[in-house]
Amino acid sequence: MSGPAASVGHAASTQGGPALDVRGLTVHYGDVLALDDVSLTLRRGTICGLIGMNGSGKSTLFKAIMGTVKPDRGSVAIAGLAPKQARRAGIVGYVPQSEEVDWSFPLSVYDVVMMGRYGFQNFMRHPRPADRAAVAEALDRVELTGLAHRRIGALSGGQRKRAFVARGLAQGADVLLLDEPFAGVDRRSEATITELLRELAAGGGTVLVSSHDLEALPRLADEAILLLRRVLLHGSPQEALRPEQLARAFGLDLTGRTEE
Numbered sequence: 010m011s012g013p014a015a016s017v018g019h020a021a022s023t024q025g026g027p028a029l030d031v032r033g034l035t036v037h038y039g040d041v042l043a044l045d046d047v048s049l050t051l052r053r054g055t056i057c058g059l060i061g062m063n064g065s066g067k068s069t070l071f072k073a074i075m076g077t078v079k080p081d082r083g084s085v086a087i088a089g090l091a092p093k094q095a096r097r098a099g100i101v102g103y104v105p106q107s108e109e110v111d112w113s114f115p116l117s118v119y120d121v122v123m124m125g126r127y128g129f130q131n132f133m134r135h136p137r138p139a140d141r142a143a144v145a146e147a148l149d150r151v152e153l154t155g156l157a158h159r160r161i162g163a164l165s166g167g168q169r170k171r172a173f174v175a176r177g178l179a180q181g182a183d184v185l186l187l188d189e190p191f192a193g194v195d196r197r198s199e200a201t202i203t204e205l206l207r208e209l210a211a212g213g214g215t216v217l218v219s220s221h222d223l224e225a226l227p228r229l230a231d232e233a234i235l236l237l238r239r240v241l242l243h244g245s246p247q248e249a250l251r252p253e254q255l256a257r258a259f260g261l262d263l264t265g266r267t268e269e
């Protein structure tokens with residue numbers, strides 16, 4: 010493979026140890042307990058689906074891994090580095106939920122994808138030919154080349170998702186976190202993103218991806234985590250999709266009724 014999708018070229022990718030190691034993470038927002046003693050380890054080259062009901066703590070987990078939410082307790086190591094160091098080194102990339110992004114910001118699609126290259130540029134942020142090439146290739150991979158100069162806010166929901174996935178690809182991060190990249194995207198975009206993530210993992214990258222699309226989970230992921238403030242299960246997608254496991258995660262009884 011060639012190009013940014015396969016470019017897991019950071020120094021960390023040559024180190025031993027897990028790609029992501031989360032231990033005993035506990036996060037409160039005021040009185041709300043969002044994460045309760047969450048531990049998980051992801052090996053390099055794996056895609057892990059993060060499954061849980063609304064409010065189960067998925068976004069909080071991503072933010073704590075990125076170091077933008079401060080845990081009460083616990084630790085995060087990304088290729089052995091603390092979140093801030095890993096962010097600075099470009100080792101970890103994050104595709105946020107659409108609701109978290111200010112779409113009125115006057116940036117083109119090209120600008121957004123180029124943001125993935127900031128870590129590689131000098132302090133004046135002058136893109137070099139390698140940065141431009143990585144951005145062009147990432148745009149091509151997500152089929153947005155024709156819209157590169159459009160304002161990000163003037164894209165459809167699925168196109169916006171693809172633009173942020175392109176930013177992660179251009180960055181060539183070893184560990185990519187995606188918060189619901191399939192929400193509001195059509196089947197074709199979903200297939201494009203899935204294929205790109207599989208290529209990333211085949212090149213040694215590690216992906217943690219939250220999704221509400223349970224049916225697509227086995228196609229997407231090698232393993233799955235069921236989250237309900239705590240890790241209820243970390244196993245194969247097939248294990249996670251067993252009715253009794255889903256019932257625990259989603260508060261459903263086996264006849265499909267929702268508990269209050």
Ligand SMILES: Nc1ncnc2c1ncn2[C@@H]1O[C@H](COP(=O)(O)OP(=O)(O)OP(=O)(O)O)[C@@H](O)[C@H]1O
Pocket residue numbers: 038039041042043061062063064065066067068069070
């Ligand atoms: N900034 C905040 N202030 C207070 N409470 C918050 C804040 N952000 C999240 N929460 C609460 O923390 C809990 C976990 O929220 P989080 O956004 O992590 O869930 P989620 O699994 O990502 O949900 P969804 O599937 O709806 O995106 C919820 O109870 C939520 O209401």
